[in-house]
Amino acid sequence: MTIFLGPGDYFFGSTSEQISTLLGSCVSLVAWLPERQLLSVSHVMLPKLRDGDTQSLRYGDVALTQWMSDAQKIGARPQDFSLALFGGSTRFYSAAQYEQSIGHRNIVFFHQELRRLGLSLRCEQTGGHHHRKLLVDAASGRFWWQHLGDPSSPDYQEGTW
Numbered sequence: 001m002t003i004f005l006g007p008g009d010y011f012f013g014s015t016s017e018q019i020s021t022l023l024g025s026c027v028s029l030v031a032w033l034p035e036r037q038l039l040s041v042s043h044v045m046l047p048k049l050r051d052g053d054t055q056s057l058r059y060g061d062v063a064l065t066q067w068m069s070d071a072q073k074i075g076a077r078p079q080d081f082s083l084a085l086f087g088g089s090t091r092f093y094s095a096a097q098y099e100q101s102i103g104h105r106n107i108v109f110f111h112q113e114l115r116r117l118g119l120s121l122r123c124e125q126t127g128g129h130h131h132r133k134l135l136v137d138a139a140s141g142r143f144w145w146q147h148l149g150d151p152s153s154p155d156y157q158e159g160t161w
Contacts, residue, residue: 002135005043008058011138012040012070019136022148023087025103027060027126028134029110031067031081032141032161038074039138040067040081046102047109060109082161084123085110086134086145103127123159 005011005021005028019041021028031040042063049059057063068078088103098104107126114120123143125132130147135156137143144156 005041007043007045008056010040010042010057010063010066012038012067013138014038015138017138019138021134022131023134024089024091024131025087025101025106027085027087027103027106027110029060029063029067030084030086030134030136030143031071031078032084033071033076033081034141034161035080036074036076037139037141038076039136039141040070041134041136042067044106047105060106060113064110064113078117078119082122082141083114083119084125084143084159084161085121086125086132088126089128089130089132091129091131098127122161125157125159 002018002020011019014037021043026045029042044060044063045058047060071078088107090101090103125145130150133146135144143159146156147153
């Protein structure tokens with residue numbers, strides 16, 4: 001069976017199930033703690049919570065804070081996790097206009113915040129003009145992505161930590 005994460009969904013814990021999500025302009029931060037077989041996967045729609053909005057995991061700052069809180073609750077430090085970032089594509093902007101897209105802003109947010117926290121990505125598959133399907137095996141930490149609608153890349157690609 002597979003646990004599917006929709007926009008604004010978040011998973012933290014251990015499971016024998018695979019975690020799956022579909023990403024367009026949204027991004028997914030994947031955090032893996034191999035010693036404890038703990039996984040965190042988010043599906044972030046927008047970089048930051050805006051004044052007046054309800055606290056929601058669809059925002060990058062809220063999801064990042066939740067992950068760090070969950071890590072602290074189990075006695076782990078964010079630095080103990082391997083991190084990967086996926087998504088952030090656009091179908092509405094040309095390559096020359098990509099920096100105006102929500103996908104680009106999502107990616108920039110995570111780059112800036114992770115750098116500020118002294119954390120770095122071990123794998124990144126972001127940007128472009130094709131949506132992605134992401135699969136993460138929570139028991140092993142292995143992950144795969146597929147560019148949807150891209151005839152030059154029809155199969156899943158496997159990432160490594």
